[in-house]
Amino acid sequence: MDKFISELKNGDNEAYLRLIEMYSRRLYYFCLKLLGSSADAEDAVQTTFFKVYNGINRFEERSGLTTWIYKIAYNTCNDILRKRKNEYVFEKSDDIYLTVADEGASVEDEVVRREREKIVYECIYRLSSSHRRFIVLRDLEGLSYAKIADMLDLNMGTVKSGISRAREKLLKLVREYER
Amino acid sequence: MNLKNTFCEYAKENIDEYEKGELLRKESEKIAKHLKICVECRRFFKEFGNLKNLYPDFEKSFSYPQNLEEKLKKSVKELEKITSV
Numbered sequence: 001m002d003k004f005i006s007e008l009k010n011g012d013n014e015a016y017l018r019l020i021e022m023y024s025r026r027l028y029y030f031c032l033k034l035l036g037s038s039a040d041a042e043d044a045v046q047t048t049f050f051k052v053y054n055g056i057n058r059f060e061e062r063s064g065l066t067t068w069i070y071k072i073a074y075n076t077c078n079d080i081l082r083k084r085k086n087e088y089v090f091e092k093s094d095d096i097y098l099t100v101a102d103e104g105a106s107v108e109d110e111v112v113r114r115e116r117e118k119i120v121y122e123c124i125y126r127l128s129s130s131h132r133r134f135i136v137l138r139d140l141e142g143l144s145y146a147k148i149a150d151m152l153d154l155n156m157g158t159v160k161s162g163i164s165r166a167r168e169k170l171l172k173l174v175r176e177y178e179r
Numbered sequence: 180m181n182l183k184n185t186f187c188e189y190a191k192e193n194i195d196e197y198e199k200g201e202l203l204r205k206e207s208e209k210i211a212k213h214l215k216i217c218v219e220c221r222r223f224f225k226e227f228g229n230l231k232n233l234y235p236d237f238e239k240s241f242s243y244p245q246n247l248e249e250k251l252k253k254s255v256k257e258l259e260k261i262t263s264v
Contacts, residue, residue: 013255013256013259016255017252017255020248020251020252020255021248024247024248024251025243025248028243028244028247029237029238029241029243032237032241033237038241038244042244042247045247045251046250046251046254049251049254049255050254053255053258091241113233116233117233117235120230120233120234120235121235124235138195139231139234140234140235140237160192160193161188161192163192164188164191164192164194167191167223167227167230168191168223170230171223171226171227171230174226174230175226
């Protein structure tokens, strides 16, 4: 990795092309989860790579390269969210694929489960972006408290309580929706 | 300060570690004991357990834009041209 970072810092464009291959897909889904819009996610990924290209010499290697890039992507998404007039944006999908169907589940059970999955998906995007970020980072991306704290510039205690509150909000919304 | 509410917060904030068995035994036992008496926390633990299984799988639900990687590579090549002038 050190050699790779040196190549990037020396402006080796072959290294950049490899970086794009390594990260573009992961970053696209990361931004999509935060933003709920594929067009905005594409913009965010392009802006992120532009910032990485221009800022790699400021990367001090105090965190890993992945964490540094994700932090740039997160901040880029945040800028997009701040500019939005309508906070509640989410991509429509004809089919939200989630859990694997239980073996032996009836067609009726399966339909009910799919409906509940769609409700949960929509409720994630009915959360405020400040709550949604915790759901995305912890529950959808599976990041550690330390990485989330680093990304959001918060202390661990604030991160843990933020995650807990966001989950409570999400559960409340799901309950209201299902009523 | 309401001690019960404080412990409710503690329990909810540590649900991941509790469920993965990552807490010290003493802490884990405190939460288990609390769940027996606190209806609200019991409900939260049960509902959140169900909710986690209903989270979307974005990679399966949304396709990855095929031309995105090409666009990104093209912009690097353009930047290379600009910076080499």
